Amino acid sequence: MSTVASAAGAAGAPGDPGDIPQARRRRGGVVWSILRSRPQAAIGGGVILLTILVAVFAPFIAPYGPREKVGPPFAPPSSEFPLGLDDGGIDMLSLIIYGSRVSLIVGFAAAAVAMLIGGTIGILAGYFGGKSDVALMRVTDYFLVIPDVPLMIVIAAIWGRSLTNIIIIIGVIYWTGTARIIRAQVKSVRERVYVRRAQALGASDSRIIFRHVLPQVAPLLVANTVLTVAVAIFAETALAFLGLGDPSLISWGRLIENAFVSNAISVDAWWAIAPPGIAVAVVILACTLLGTAIEDALNPRLRVGHLSVRRFRLRPMPSKEAS
Amino acid sequence: MRGADYFLKRTLFALVTVFVAITLNFIIFRAAPGDAVTGLRCQFCTVEFKDQLRAELGLDKSKWEQYWIYLQDLAQGDMGRSFVTREPVVDELIDPLLNTLPMIALGTAFAIVFGIISGVIAAWRRGTFLDWGNLSFSLLFYSLPTQWLGLMLLIFFAGTLPVSGISDPFLEFTDPSWWETFVDRLEHMILPAATIGIVLYGEYALIVRSSLMEALSEDYVLTARAKGLRNWAIVWKHAFRASLLPVATLIALSLGYLVAGAILVEAVFSYPGIGLVTYDAVFERDYPVLQGAFLILTLSVVVANYVADLLYFKLDPRIAE
Amino acid sequence: MSAPVLEVQGLHVWFELERGGELHAVQGVDFSLQPGERFGLVGESGCGKTTTILALMGLLPPSASVAGRVLLDGEDLLARGEETVSPHRWTDIAMVFQGAMNAFNPVKRIGDQIAEPMKLHGVSDGRAARQHVGELLERVGIPATRTSSFPHEFSGGMRQRAAIAMALACEPKVLLADEPTTALDVMVQAQILQLLVELADDFDLTLVLVTHDLPIVAQVCPRAAVMYAGEIVEIGMTDTLYHDPRHPYARLLFAATPDLSGDSEVVSIPGTPPRLDREIAGCPFAPRCDRTFAPCGTVKPRLLTTGPGHAAACHLNDPALKAAS
Numbered sequence: 023m024s025t026v027a028s029a030a031g032a033a034g035a036p037g038d039p040g041d042i043p044q045a046r047r048r049r050g051g052v053v054w055s056i057l058r059s060r061p062q063a064a065i066g067g068g069v070i071l072l073t074i075l076v077a078v079f080a081p082f083i084a085p086y087g088p089r090e091k092v093g094p095p096f097a098p099p100s101s102e103f104p105l106g107l108d109d110g111g112i113d114m115l116s117l118i119i120y121g122s123r124v125s126l127i128v129g130f131a132a133a134a135v136a137m138l139i140g141g142t143i144g145i146l147a148g149y150f151g152g153k154s155d156v157a158l159m160r161v162t163d164y165f166l167v168i169p170d171v172p173l174m175i176v177i178a179a180i181w182g183r184s185l186t187n188i189i190i191i192i193g194v195i196y197w198t199g200t201a202r203i204i205r206a207q208v209k210s211v212r213e214r215v216y217v218r219r220a221q222a223l224g225a226s227d228s229r230i231i232f233r234h235v236l237p238q239v240a241p242l243l244v245a246n247t248v249l250t251v252a253v254a255i256f257a258e259t260a261l262a263f264l265g266l267g268d269p270s271l272i273s274w275g276r277l278i279e280n281a282f283v284s285n286a287i288s289v290d291a292w293w294a295i296a297p298p299g300i301a302v303a304v305v306i307l308a309c310t311l312l313g314t315a316i317e318d319a320l321n322p323r324l325r326v327g328h329l330s331v332r333r334f335r336l337r338p339m340p341s342k343e344a345s
Numbered sequence: 346m347r348g349a350d351y352f353l354k355r356t357l358f359a360l361v362t363v364f365v366a367i368t369l370n371f372i373i374f375r376a377a378p379g380d381a382v383t384g385l386r387c388q389f390c391t392v393e394f395k396d397q398l399r400a401e402l403g404l405d406k407s408k409w410e411q412y413w414i415y416l417q418d419l420a421q422g423d424m425g426r427s428f429v430t431r432e433p434v435v436d437e438l439i440d441p442l443l444n445t446l447p448m449i450a451l452g453t454a455f456a457i458v459f460g461i462i463s464g465v466i467a468a469w470r471r472g473t474f475l476d477w478g479n480l481s482f483s484l485l486f487y488s489l490p491t492q493w494l495g496l497m498l499l500i501f502f503a504g505t506l507p508v509s510g511i512s513d514p515f516l517e518f519t520d521p522s523w524w525e526t527f528v529d530r531l532e533h534m535i536l537p538a539a540t541i542g543i544v545l546y547g548e549y550a551l552i553v554r555s556s557l558m559e560a561l562s563e564d565y566v567l568t569a570r571a572k573g574l575r576n577w578a579i580v581w582k583h584a585f586r587a588s589l590l591p592v593a594t595l596i597a598l599s600l601g602y603l604v605a606g607a608i609l610v611e612a613v614f615s616y617p618g619i620g621l622v623t624y625d626a627v628f629e630r631d632y633p634v635l636q637g638a639f640l641i642l643t644l645s646v647v648v649a650n651y652v653a654d655l656l657y658f659k660l661d662p663r664i665a666e
Numbered sequence: 667m668s669a670p671v672l673e674v675q676g677l678h679v680w681f682e683l684e685r686g687g688e689l690h691a692v693q694g695v696d697f698s699l700q701p702g703e704r705f706g707l708v709g710e711s712g713c714g715k716t717t718t719i720l721a722l723m724g725l726l727p728p729s730a731s732v733a734g735r736v737l738l739d740g741e742d743l744l745a746r747g748e749e750t751v752s753p754h755r756w757t758d759i760a761m762v763f764q765g766a767m768n769a770f771n772p773v774k775r776i777g778d779q780i781a782e783p784m785k786l787h788g789v790s791d792g793r794a795a796r797q798h799v800g801e802l803l804e805r806v807g808i809p810a811t812r813t814s815s816f817p818h819e820f821s822g823g824m825r826q827r828a829a830i831a832m833a834l835a836c837e838p839k840v841l842l843a844d845e846p847t848t849a850l851d852v853m854v855q856a857q858i859l860q861l862l863v864e865l866a867d868d869f870d871l872t873l874v875l876v877t878h879d880l881p882i883v884a885q886v887c888p889r890a891a892v893m894y895a896g897e898i899v900e901i902g903m904t905d906t907l908y909h910d911p912r913h914p915y916a917r918l919l920f921a922a923t924p925d926l927s928g929d930s931e932v933v934s935i936p937g938t939p940p941r942l943d944r945e946i947a948g949c950p951f952a953p954r955c956d957r958t959f960a961p962c963g964t965v966k967p968r969l970l971t972t973g974p975g976h977a978a979a980c981h982l983n984d985p986a987l988k989a990a991s
Contacts, residue, residue, distance in 0.1 A: 163358070164365045167650055171605030172623070172642045176373055176635060179627045256490060260605060263492045264612065264627055278493055282613070292500050299493030307488040328567040329469070329576055329584075332728035333748040339676050339733045340694075564768035571725055571763075572783040572832075573755040583771050590773070662816045663772060 052241045056319045063319075066312030073305055077122040084116035088272050096291040106293035108277075109284035117277055118297050124273035125255055125302070128189055132254035135193025137247040140200025145239065147201065148208025149231060159205070162198040170195050171260055178266040185268045192257045200246050204239055211238045241320055249313035252306045259302055274298040351658055359651040366643040371415050374636050375408060424640070425633035434637040438619060442641060444511055445607055445618030452538035453603065456545035457596070463546070464553025469580055471558060479550060486547030491606045495540040495613035507533050509615035537610040544606065548599055549592075556591045560584040590661045597653030600646045669740070671701040671872050672722075672759075672840055677734035679714075679721050689943045691717045693896040694734075696969075701839070704866055704873040706883035706890030706904065708919070712939055714896040715876045716764060719842045723759055724751030738840070756783045760838040762829050764845040769829050770817035777813030780832045789836050802831040805868075806861060823854035830861065834869060841866070844876045859886050880920060884908065889975075892916045895940050895950035898969065902976030912978035914955045949981070961987050 057063045076083060086092050090112060097107040105114035147155040177191050211217065212235070220230050261267055262275030263282065277298035281287075286294040406414070418424070424434035467479035499508050507513065511533050516526070560566070561584050569579045604620075611620030619638055626635040679692035692714045699705050707715045720726055722736050724743065736743040736751075738758060743751040763769050770779055780802065781795040790798050800810030806827040808820075817825060826846060833841055843862065847855040863886055866873045875887055883890050884904055891901035892915065900913040911917040918935050937954035940946055949955070952962040961981050969977040970984060981987045 164362045167362050167647055168366055168369065168643050169601040169604040169646045171601070171608065172639050173369075175608070175623065175627060176639050179630070179635060180373060180632075252488075259490045260492070260609060263609060264624055266627065275490075278490070278496070282492070282496060287496065287500055287503070290500065292497075295493065295496050295500070299490055299497070302490050302493070303485070303488045306490075307484060310484060310488060328563075328570055328727070329561050329579060330471070330728045334724070334726040334728060335731040336744065336747050337678070337680070337731045337733040340678060563771075564763060564765060565771040567725060568763060568769040568832075569771075569782075571723055571755055571761050573752065573757070573786055574782070583774070587771055587773050661773065663818045 052320075056316050060315045060319065062311045063315035066308040066310070066315065069304060069308035070312065073122055073126060073308075076119055077126050080119050080123060084113075084119040086113040086116045088112065088116055088120040090116075096286065096289050096294065098291070099293050105297050106291070108280065108294045109286065109291075114293055114297055117272060118274070118301055121272045121274045121277055121298060122301065124185070124268075124271045125258060125275065125305070128185070128192070128258040128273065129251045129255040129305075131189045132192035132196070132257070133247050133250040135189060136196040136200055136250050136254075137243060139193065140197035140246075141204050141239075141243050143197070144201040144204025145208050145231060145235060148205035149212055149227070149235060151209070155205075159202070162201060165198050171257065174257060174261060175264060175266060178261055183266055183268055185271060188258065188261060188266075188268065192254050195257075196250055196253060200243070200250065203246055204243060207239050207242050208235055211235050241316060245313050245316035245320065247313075248309050248316070252309035252313070255302060255306055255309075274302050278302075348658065352655070355651060355654040355658075359647055359654075362647050362650075363644060366647065367416070367419065367640065368412075370636055370640050370643070371412055374632060375411055375415075424637040427634045428631045429629055429634070434633050437634055438622060438637055438641055441617055441619040441622045444616070445611070445620060448534045448538050448616065448618060449541065449603060449607055451534055452541035452606075453545060455538065455542035456549050459542075460546050460549025461553050461592075463550040464555075465557060465580065465585065467550070467554040468557035468561060469576075471561075476554075479554065483547045483550040483554070486543050487551065488547075489544055491540060491544050492609040492613055494543060495537065495610045498536055498540055499613060502536060506536055508536060509533075511617050533616070537614045537616050540610045540613070541603065541606040545599065545602070548602070549596065552596070553588070553592055556588040557584055559591075560588040563587070590657065593653060593657050593660055597650050597657075600649045600653075604642050604646060668701065670698040670737075671703075671739060672699040672874075673735075673737040674698070674718075674722070675735040675737070677718060677721060677736065678732065679717050679726065680731045681727075682729040682731075683943060687943050691896055691942060692721065693942075695893075695896075695898055697891055697898065697901060699840075699872050699874070701872055702866070702870055703889065704863070704875065704887045706887035707874060707876045707893060708878065708880065708883055708890055709893035710878055710939060713893045714942075715893050716844055718893070719761065719844060719874060719876055722840075722842065723755055723761060724748055725761075756833075756838060757787050757789075757836045758838050759840040759842065760833040760836065761842040762826075762833045762844065762846050764848065769832070770825065772817055775814050775816055776820070776828050777815075780828070780835055783832070783835045787836050798835075799831075802834060803828065805834075805865070806831045807857075823850055823858065826850060826854075826858055827861065830858075830865065834865065834871075837869060838871070840872045840874065842874045842876070845878070846875070847877075847879070847882060855882075862886060892919065895946070896942055897950070897979065899951070899980070900976075900978040901969070902973070902978075906973065906976055912972045912976070912983050913951075913980045914957050914982070915951045916978070918956075949979075957982060959988075960990075 057067055091110060092113055093103065093107050093111050095107065095109045095111050097103060097111070099106040103113050103115065105118065108114055108117060143158065147158050174191050174195055178188065181187055181191075217230060217234050220234060258267070258273060259275030259278060262273060263279045265279065267273060267276050267279065275298075278295065281291070281294040281298075284294075286292075422435055424438075426433055427437055430437065463479050463483065467476045470476050502508065511530065512526075513529050513533075516529050521529070557580075561580075563584075565587075566579060566584060569583050574582070607618065608620035608623050610616065611618045612624040615621065619641060622634065623638040623642070625631070626638060674695055674697050677692055677695040678690070681689040681691055683689055695714075695718055697705070707718065709715050717726075721730075721732055722743070724747065726732065732744055732747070734744065738754060741750075743754060770776065777796065777799050780799045784790050784795045784798060789795075796813065799813055803813060804810050808824055808827055808831070812820070812824075817828075820828060830843075830846070846862065847858050850858065859882060862873065862875070865871065873886075875883065877883060887904055889902065890904045890907060891898045892907065892913065893899065894915050900907065900911060900916040907916055908920050911920055915935075935954055940950050940953070946966075948961070948963045948965060949958075949967050952958050955962065959981070965981070965987075967979045967981050967984075969979045971977050972983050
């Protein structure tokens with residue numbers, strides 16, 4: 023998914039190549055400077071932050087409780103209930119607000135799992151190389167071909183529908199992409215002068231990894247993790263829709279599923295269906311914008327386009343010159 | 346011949362992946378807590394019945410024996426019997442698969458055609474409003490959850506287009522012509538295909554745009570301009586051709602999504618394809634069918650990837666080096 | 667002396683910067699070339715030499731604006747911008763690009779790409795074009811049988827030759843060669859340069875060779891100009907530039923080059939070139955110069971004639987200023 027995502031990242035700098043932030047010693051520096059210089063990153067980051075705040079302060083923001091029946095089933099939107107009520111007479115707005123919690127938890131936790139596994143394996147494989155590296159990459163190659171969602175469905179169907187299971191399943195499916203990207207980056211970092219020098223000085227491998235390799239790889243890891251969050255949130259909605267979500271929890275995916283199963287369509291209750299989907303789309307979009315902006319800034323591949331409908335302009339000679 | 350080397354490698358890779366998929370399939374289903382029979386809920390499932398079922402399914406043997414039997418059965422095209430209908434799984438899957446394929450093909454064709462058009466326009470008119478507009482729309486469509494989009498389309502088109510099934514059940518009583526049947530099928534296919542197509546379009550438009558932009562920043566484009574070629578000639582004769590390579594591979598990478606999408610839209614539209622079969626099997630815990638469906642889906646992706654590999658070789662003369 | 671085939675008068679190029687402001691990449695370049703002349707344009711990377719020759723063909727991005735005149739046989743190519751320059755591309759003035767390895771589209775055959783401008787400009791078509799392509803390839807030292815090869819099947823040196831062949835497809839009057847031998851090994855470099863000289867003679871070409879590598883200029887171009895910070899700081903016969911340079915930058919540049927050919931890295935002069943996004947007060951080279959005196963920091967030097975056909979932009983050549991200080 024990150025291959026497509028980086029396609030979107032090219033939006034940041036049409037025409038001339040964008041400013042590449044100078045390498046900083048602390049990774050926070052690089053990421054922060056990207057956020058400041060690219061509007062799409064700031065928008066994406068801002069929206070994510072907003073959603074996190076909504077999730078954290080849900081009990082204070084939501085007008086009603088998530089299981090509180092406040093009216094008849096499928097009541098349409100009104101001034102009292104801006105998003106209407108669902109099939110159980112519960113306020114949709116409150117459901118959306120509370121639903122953000124599980125959706126975000128699954129998204130971030132699963133992405134964290136993928137990042138930890140993928141990052142560790144990527145660093146080890148890239149740094150130590152050799153036969154185990156080749157073997158590992160071969161194995162991930164095979165797994166990358168196997169379609170992700172059916173695999174998750176099957177595992178969830180058999181091994182149970184708890185929240186932890188879902189998080190682990192999603193995380194385990196998606197670590198391979200991260201591993202490959204990190205491995206490639208580590209391989210190039212390993213060849214750099216200061217790493218070689220540290221090795222020559224007798225620094226231990228773990229020291230080199232933590233002090234030299236990790237800081238260089240961290241921004242890319244951050245970008246990749248953000249993009250994985252987007253994928254994880256989508257995966258959660260897919261699993262929930264197919265009845266494999268945790269039945270006791272409220273998430274946006276579950277809200278969509280619930281609307282479907284309770285036949286909101288037959289009563290034209292679009293308000294039970296539209297909001298959760300929009301919420302998911304917004305968060306996925308935000309993650310995509312942020313992740314691709316970071317990735318794009320770290321990997322400036324796009325140079326000047328040689329073709330344009332607009333042409334170079336003519337100017338009169340500067341007055342200082344005599345013709 | 347250098348091509349043969351590449352062909353051999355990719356074939357081997359495809360075969361190994363198939364084998365890995367089959368084994369994975371086995372492991373997942375047989376290594377679960379309890380076995381397939383333990384979780385079975387049915388009215389007449391006494392302990393004796395379950396034991397008998399276990400013996401019938403070979404679940405009382407060792408895992409290795411089970412694996413071997415499983416491979417042998419597969420080689421003969423035997424995927425067991427459905428828990429629900431007691432019919433052979435293979436029979437349950439073939440017709441649905443044949444229903445799904447044209448629907449997916451329709452959606453993908455839509456996505457490819459419009460994705461390419463959009464992507465080319467956006468890359469060519471880079472930096473202009475057309476580019477930004479296309480980018481925004483593509484990103485938006487790409488971010489929409491498939492099942493949600495399906496539901497929205499369903500609500501929107503409920504009056505005008507059929508929203509479930511694959512055909513009008515009453516049509517056959519009117520002795521329809523070939524054309525009428527075709528139109529009927531098409532009408533039923535349009536919404537699920539469109540749902541998949543729209544999300545996929547978002548992805549493809551982004552890919553084509555990026556790939557073409559990359560090609561347009563290559564040195565040979567400047568050379569072409571220096572040689573006196575007009576803009577459109579450069580885009581068509583040089584950049585587009587060169588940008589097809591990454592586009593082809595990336596399309597291959599999106600096949601995994603296609604499978605997920607098929608399952609979701611078929612559930613939404615009750616379209617009797619292999620996705621709906623999977624959905625029902627999950628709901629009813631019909632493990633043999635689920636296992637069979639998963640295998641079929643995985644194999645389809647492996648095959649499609651393999652075809653893409655071969656196509657890639659045709660498009661890029663450098664690949665064999 | 668006949669009429670010059672190419673005259674550049676007061677060429678300026680500005681680039682719009684994304685963060686606002688402008689980069690004044692080329693600041694008033696003048697030179698004039700006789701038919702059949704081989705002329706060198708020398709300088710560090712970033713001095714504006716590549717931008718200058720790109721401007722001659724109008725190959726600038728939309729963020730660029732141009733001033734000045736480029737007279738090809740008396741006709742001003744930049745009179746109305748793209749409109750007046752595009753008809754002359756390749757037919758009258760052609761280019762071998764920096765990193766010509768990448769001038770070829772990797773998925774199309776070499777022969778097709780060389781024939782492309784021929785067909786486009788009506789020079790030849792169909793079978794005649796193939797014949798012509800074969801002849802051109804032979805002329806640059808590539809067997810005609812390789813016409814249907816793909817670029818990746820050629821070595822770097824061969825691709826360079828093919829790029830030269832392609833540049834000659836429409837028999838232009840002027841050939842611009844931008845760093846034609848970078849990234850090639852020494853033996854191949856020498857061959858390519860030899861080829862360029864022969865072709866210039868055979869095809870009656872006027873050659874402009876852009877490079878940072880001084881021995882190349884010495885080998886190929888009897889006359890050259892040295893550029894710094896977007897301007898020509900010294901121009902004249904290459905021999906004189908080597909033995910009696912009149913601008914400190916040229917002096918340091920030529921003196922610093924070791925005699926071994928193949929070490930094409932310009933030995934560093936301490937300091938860095940000035941930023942071109944703001945006005946420079948005085949001489950742009952002053953911060954790095956070892957012979958500055960009073961006027962250098964405030965008065966911008968103009969090109970002063972220091973001998974027949976030789977000029978340099980340095981206050982040291984101005985007897986009046988020297989006397990005053």
